[in-house]
Amino acid sequence: MxxxxxxxxxxxxxxxxxxxxxxxxxxxxxxxxxxxxxxxSSRILGGSVILNADEQLVNNVLMAAKTLEFDQSFSTLDFIPADHYFLAKPAMLQSEVFQFIQQMPKGAVLHIHDIAVTPLEFIINDASYRPNLYVCTPPQDPVFFQYASSAPANLLDCQWTLVADKREQEGPEQFDSWLRSKLSLFTLTPQETYPNINSVWTAFENTLIAGSGIITYAPVFTDYFYQGLQSFYDDNVQYIEIRTTLPQVYNLDGTLMDEVQVTQLYKDTFDRFKNDNPDFSGAKIIFAPLRRADSATMTKYVELASQLKAQFPDVVAGFDLVGQEDLGPPLKDFLSQLLAGAVDPDLHYFFHAGETNWHGTDMDENLIDAILLNTTRIGHGYAIAKHPSVMDLARSNGVPVEVCPISNQVLSLVADLRNHPAAMLFTNGFPLVISSDDPASWEAVALSSDFYMAFMGLAGKKADLRTLKQLAINSIMFSAMSTDEKNAAMAEWQKRWNSFILNKYNEYKTKHNQI
Known part of the structure; x- marks a missing residue:
């Protein structure tokens, strides 16, 4: 026992x-x-931001809406950033989080291209109704437009017809719908219409070619960019940097303007808009010709960039190269020309680099050349997670990545934005800014659409007002503005931010009868 x-x-x-x-x-x-x-939580982008009492209350409201949207998505498996933007846009517009972001002062947009700055409504409802516009429609895209006092010489596969006559024959509604389809990538069947990256890039370039004939007509050119600035200003953006090829702007008689004259047009338009809107912090251009060029042409491009920077120091921010990166040529093919340009201390580089899914190729290794060429920012940088040494250099040198979520999705780099490699940049507090690239081409809402997709799809469920605030601050601090310009822009942004927070705070108090 x-x-x-x-x-x-x-x-x-x-x-x-x-x-x-x-x-x-x-x-x-x-x-x-x-x-x-x-x-x-402390390492996430914005993790070190301290919110005051009013911001904390507003943050609670924001996070209640964000949490609800996430929780509903868990049960329905219908998450807006996981869908293609063309299909997700209607739900996004109804999102309380999106509406919050629309009202928020977002600072600056630093990565956007000239032919897709302005909403298509301006081209369709205004520019295309102006007299003397002709259209030429070959059997295959792209279509061509040109303003002229009389019909231009016929192209090989088509004849020029007055748009006014064609619109009358087909009916305004039908013609305008057709015109939109030639300027926009939008479709309700994106996966079927654009089965791979090359097909969507071909279609994308066709829309830009179609639009350019309208936009580069001198009287339209200045109105187009004024309206583009207005669309971003209305979206609570106060500063813009536009990448431009400095296209040949033409007059009705067919005479062409040179690059200096076109730069002057930009300056005049920016000055006019700022005069009309004194609280707008300004705009600059980045000369960004096509990367598909030979060595002699590249030498001319770099020399022209230095010349324009010297002649228009307050307007020209620097130099970049554009075009589908996968089709090259890579930056290393032009190292002699680019290193020669780097001798000019006033000429800054803003290279597209790593806008590709490939790894170990000339395309993603553009990131290495960009950082060694002392790029001021990295455009897209989609492949940067595969280059840890570049990431380390970029962070230590304060070189941000310009993340354009919707562009990366529409142009077939990523389907579900939760899988975007920039999610890792968010969680590690990497220097980055959010931009919209070519919003008119996919009919996005200025900058707010990309801000929403980044906040919901890339930053994760727990990212809050601190992240949004840091993104706005980054956009000003990483801009090409001078120190004085940045200080003035930050003061203006802070004033707008304080007003935004106060309005949101009062909305909450009114709603809960706590005034």
């Missing part, structure tokens, strides 16, 4: 010891878990 009691007693003691050890281990485990979560 004694042996049985002792045995039972021993088992009881062992059980208690196990429970005690388990209890201690569990508590320590949970404490470690909280420490890791706190560490991750």
């Amino acid at each position: 004694q042996r049985v009691v002792n045995s039972s007693f021993i088992l009881l003691v062992v059980a208690l010891l196990v429970c005690s050890v388990y209890s201690v281990d569990l508590n320590e485990f949970l404490a470690q878990r909280e420490r890791l979560l706190a560490e991750e």
